[in-house]
Amino acid sequence: MSCCDLLKSGDVPNMKVLPLSQLAVRNDTFKLIQVNSETCDPEERPMQLYRINENTPTPLLNLPALNLIIDQKEPTKGLTNEEADNYTALKNELDSIQDSETQCPGDGNVDGIVNQQDINNWTLFHKSGSTGATDQTTGKIIPASSSWYDFPMKNGVFTPPPEGAFDGFTGMDDLKLIQGNLGRTCPPR
Ligand SMILES: [Ca+2]
Numbered sequence: 715m716s717c718c719d720l721l722k723s724g725d726v727p728n729m730k731v732l733p734l735s736q737l738a739v740r741n742d743t744f745k746l747i748q749v750n751s752e753t754c755d756p757e758e759r760p761m762q763l764y765r766i767n768e769n770t771p772t773p774l775l776n777l778p779a780l781n782l783i784i785d786q787k788e789p790t791k792g793l794t795n796e797e798a799d800n801y802t803a804l805k806n807e808l809d810s811i812q813d814s815e816t817q818c819p820g821d822g823n824v825d826g827i828v829n830q831q832d833i834n835n836w837t838l839f840h841k842s843g844s845t846g847a848t849d850q851t852t853g854k855i856i857p858a859s860s861s862w863y864d865f866p867m868k869n870g871v872f873t874p875p876p877e878g879a880f881d882g883f884t885g886m887d888d889l890k891l892i893q894g895n896l897g898r899t900c901p902p903r
């Protein structure tokens with residue numbers, strides 16, 4: 715039974731299916747988030763583009779109501795030229811990160827090699843539950859419930875989506891994947 719089946723059954727009152735994981739990239743003015751989740755929630759918007767501003771006391775970050783993307787099928791619809799250009803640039807960056815992940819199981823920090831550093835990072839994220847994504851402006855790790863060291867799996871075998879799925883945890887299966895691919899090198903993105 716999937717989360718969505720459970721949701722539909724109504725057996726669990728007030729149940730909400732949370733995103734299994736998300737990927738985010740940003741530049742100076744925009745942040746693009748791709749949410750990987752079961753799609754039973756029509757309110758869930760897989761692509762989210764936000765205008766960010768760290769000069770104000772309250773940064774405009776991740777408020778769902780501020781998502782600039784109104785049409786998921788045509789994400790640039792209704793955007794200004796500036797917004798659309800930034801969306802395209804950030805989307806390309808996201809795609810290249812995901813391509814790298816697909817080519818390089820175990821390489822969570824996408825540096826083109828699976829090595830001890832990935833195990834060290836896995837340990838860190840396993841303990842702290844953070845994403846592994848680094849904020850490009852501050853250089854700090856972005857906290858979240860899932861991690862870039864949470865790899866998509868199917869029956870315990872690395873499998874890119876949509877066949878494989880993220881389980882939302884930086885767990886032992888993810889560590890085994892890293893260990894099983896130690897020394898693997900992949901084309902840099
Ligand atoms: Ca690596």
Ligand SMILES: [Ca+2]
Binds near residue numbers: 888
């Ligand atoms: Ca996992």
